[in-house]
Amino acid sequence: MASRSDTKTRILDAAEKLFAERGFSETSLRLITSKAEVNLASVNYHFGSKKELIRAVLARYLDVFMPAAAKEISRLHTAPNQASLDEIFSALVAPLLELNKLRAEGTTIFLQLLGRGYIESQGHLRWFITTHYGEPLAKFVKAVQASVPHIPSAEMFWRLHFTLGTVVFTMASADALTEIAAADFGEHNDIEAVIRKVIPYMAAGVAVPVINNEKGLL
Amino acid sequence: MASRSDTKTRILDAAEKLFAERGFSETSLRLITSKAEVNLASVNYHFGSKKELIRAVLARYLDVFMPAAAKEISRLHTAPNQASLDEIFSALVAPLLELNKLRAEGTTIFLQLLGRGYIESQGHLRWFITTHYGEPLAKFVKAVQASVPHIPSAEMFWRLHFTLGTVVFTMASADALTEIAAADFGEHNDIEAVIRKVIPYMAAGVAVPVINNEKGLL
DNA sequence: GTTTAATTTAAACGAGTGTTTTAAATCAAT
DNA sequence: ATTGATTTAAAACACTCGTTTAAATTAAAC
Numbered sequence: 176m177a178s179r180s181d182t183k184t185r186i187l188d189a190a191e192k193l194f195a196e197r198g199f200s201e202t203s204l205r206l207i208t209s210k211a212e213v214n215l216a217s218v219n220y221h222f223g224s225k226k227e228l229i230r231a232v233l234a235r236y237l238d239v240f241m242p243a244a245a246k247e248i249s250r251l252h253t254a255p256n257q258a259s260l261d262e263i264f265s266a267l268v269a270p271l272l273e274l275n276k277l278r279a280e281g282t283t284i285f286l287q288l289l290g291r292g293y294i295e296s297q298g299h300l301r302w303f304i305t306t307h308y309g310e311p312l313a314k315f316v317k318a319v320q321a322s323v324p325h326i327p328s329a330e331m332f333w334r335l336h337f338t339l340g341t342v343v344f345t346m347a348s349a350d351a352l353t354e355i356a357a358a359d360f361g362e363h364n365d366i367e368a369v370i371r372k373v374i375p376y377m378a379a380g381v382a383v384p385v386i387n388n389e390k391g392l393l
Numbered sequence: 394m395a396s397r398s399d400t401k402t403r404i405l406d407a408a409e410k411l412f413a414e415r416g417f418s419e420t421s422l423r424l425i426t427s428k429a430e431v432n433l434a435s436v437n438y439h440f441g442s443k444k445e446l447i448r449a450v451l452a453r454y455l456d457v458f459m460p461a462a463a464k465e466i467s468r469l470h471t472a473p474n475q476a477s478l479d480e481i482f483s484a485l486v487a488p489l490l491e492l493n494k495l496r497a498e499g500t501t502i503f504l505q506l507l508g509r510g511y512i513e514s515q516g517h518l519r520w521f522i523t524t525h526y527g528e529p530l531a532k533f534v535k536a537v538q539a540s541v542p543h544i545p546s547a548e549m550f551w552r553l554h555f556t557l558g559t560v561v562f563t564m565a566s567a568d569a570l571t572e573i574a575a576a577d578f579g580e581h582n583d584i585e586a587v588i589r590k591v592i593p594y595m596a597a598g599v600a601v602p603v604i605n606n607e608k609g610l611l
Numbered sequence: 612g613t614t615t616a617a618t619t620t621a622a623a624c625g626a627g628t629g630t631t632t633t634a635a636a637t638c639a640a641t
Numbered sequence: 642a643t644t645g646a647t648t649t650a651a652a653a654c655a656c657t658c659g660t661t662t663a664a665a666t667t668a669a670a671c
Contacts, residue, residue, distance in 0.1 A: 332573075340560075434621085632652085633653095635651095638647070638648085641644070
């Protein structure tokens with residue numbers, strides 16, 4: 176059943192790296208298969224199509240991350256007192272860093288894939304994630320809303336997408352940014368340091384009071 | 394010299410809409426020229442290549458927006474008292490909305506183009522903008538830093554990129570998000586409403602105090 | 612009005628894409 | 642060892658892409 180060092184895995188490993196770096200549509204199957212040192216046709220044999228390969232790459236991470244994240248959120252709920260926004264966001268850090276044990280650079284790759292997916296696939300990935308992982312997602316949103324009850328849910332919808340944009344864009348260009356930061360400020364950040372920097376930023380933005388500014392200066 | 398209703402303009406008008414909607418690499422010259430009702434070869438005749446067409450599309454907006462934004466920032470400097478972060482970000486709103494007078498949906502298109510460009514062109518657009526519009530950009534950064542002097546410049550570097558990510562990702566998917574918001578919450582937001590929502594979010598994140606969390610719980 | 616230059620047109624080029632096909636090789640089970 | 646299903650291999654297919662070419666058309670200049 177299994178062969179060599181598993182062609183399927185070799186394809187997934189090569190594909191996720193290239194997808195994260197250059198995006199999905201900019202990555203050809205020929206480039207993937209040559210990096211993976213497998214035959215071109217094996218992609219269609221094992222996965223059916225490029226689109227299904229993309230889904231498989233994402234699912235391999237989401238299937239690990241989502242349950243772990245849900246477990247962390249649940250743990251917050253059973254805590255004695257109300258969790259702060261910082262605590263809720265920070266609860267996702269451990270599941271994210273766990274991905275580094277799954278594969279080298281796993282955390283970065285996962286976040287970059289997520290960003291690429293959201294941007295490239297015109298809402299298609301958004302549908303895929305919400306339908307396949309709706310439960311842990313809803314749990315997270317609920318925890319956030321309970322933590323800042325003064326924010327209406329419509330406003331929260333927007334702020335959570337702002338937050339998604341912040342993390343996704345940051346991670347998509349994290350490599351370039353850490354390089355610049357090292358050159359300009361002598362800072363040497365790894366992915367965890369960047370995550371720890373972004374959490375207070377997002378928490379402050381999500382929690383900021385809503386001001387009724389409808390009659391503001393035009 | 395000029396012909397018909399200006400082929401060059403017809404191409405730019407059709408291209409910017411398609412680029413904003415579907416991204417640069419997902420938009421073929423054949424699609425652009427068919428929407429513009431011009432011949433395929435006229436793109437290469439007038440612009441030389443697709444890459445130069447992309448630059449021309451962006452420059453047509455940047456040449457209007459950047460000077461206007463710089464002027465607004467300068468006006469803040471001469472104000473009697475120190476400008477708040479909200480005021481600094483809000484100073485960009487008027488120049489942004491001015492683009493709607495330039496062309497229909499100009500504001501949305503410009504912001505979406507900016508987002509697409511930053512994401513798709515691996516730092517290439519970042520270089521283009523900083524070298525061609527470095528002066529107004531530096532002026533903006535300076536104003537932000539003066540407004541929140543308690544943030545070290547290294548931290549500010551990261552936060553401004555978080556901010557860029559927030560706005561860029563939000564605008565790249567603004568159409569989809571406004572649709573969802575309308576369906577789920579009955580909210581009908583235009584681009585200005587979204588901009589007014591995102592400003593407090595970003596301002597709060599940029600200004601949040603830095604806590605020395607190096608010995609935080611792992 | 613003829614000549615000259617600028618522009619538009621239709622067609623083709625060459626390279627790259629995802630996918631399919633056909634045959635050979637590999638493997639597990641009889 | 643032979644069978645039968647998997648897996649790999651190489652090639653071709655059908656298509657799209659950006660770009661180029663060369664002729665036809667339009668506009669400008671004299």
